[in-house]
Amino acid sequence: MGLFVPDFYYDTIYDVKPELLKKRGVRCIILDIDNTLVPYEIPEPTEEVRAWLKLMIDNGMKIAFVSNNHSERVELFNKTLCFPAFPDSWKPLKKSCLRALDAMKCSAQNAALIGDQVFTDVLAGKIAKLNTTILVKPIKDKKNIFFRFKRMLEKPVLHKYKRRESKINGKKTEEK
Ligand SMILES: [Mg+2]
Numbered sequence: 292m293g294l295f296v297p298d299f300y301y302d303t304i305y306d307v308k309p310e311l312l313k314k315r316g317v318r319c320i321i322l323d324i325d326n327t328l329v330p331y332e333i334p335e336p337t338e339e340v341r342a343w344l345k346l347m348i349d350n351g352m353k354i355a356f357v358s359n360n361h362s363e364r365v366e367l368f369n370k371t372l373c374f375p376a377f378p379d380s381w382k383p384l385k386k387s388c389l390r391a392l393d394a395m396k397c398s399a400q401n402a403a404l405i406g407d408q409v410f411t412d413v414l415a416g417k418i419a420k421l422n423t424t425i426l427v428k429p430i431k432d433k434k435n436i437f438f439r440f441k442r443m444l445e446k447p448v449l450h451k452y453k454r455r456e457s458k459i460n461g462k463k464t465e466e467k
Pocket of ligand 1 (some may be wrong): 324407442
């Protein structure tokens with residue numbers, strides 16, 4: 292179960308602050324695209340996404356896209372950004388992260404992964420033993436039965452995350 296529980300769980304990518312990453316020693320980010328940065332049907336980064344990416348770069352982060360989507364989608368999305376990008380990456384396989392780390396010349400200890408799915412993104416980050424694995428809520432889910440089933444399977448994992456967080460917060464209050 293531990294392999295599925297993210298280190299942090301946020302509503303959106305915009306809740307991920309450079310200060311948090313820097314404090315943890317993160318210098319590079321492996322980033323999912325679909326439903327993490329934009330919904331499936333948006334082909335290019337929005338101004339909001341660009342601003343967030345710039346904030347990360349300005350704070351010294353390197354970025355690589357690792358997506359299980361096909362190369363046309365990923366290339367078009369990355370066309371004006373020109374980050375290292377790996378489509379058809381087969382997350383959660385370890386090689387999906389290792390190739391991106393290699394491209395960024397970054398070690399797993401200095402890397403974070405951000406994505407919207409427990410069984411591909413979070414698991415990939417954990418298998419590759421990255422410093423930090425961050426889950427964000429999917430922007431917009433496909434409404435088919437397969438996706439619903441997958442989200443249903445994620446529920447116990449998110450429950451576990453929330454229980455752990457409330458334990459940590461409980462302890463902090465006790466210490467005060
Ligand atoms: Mg995704």
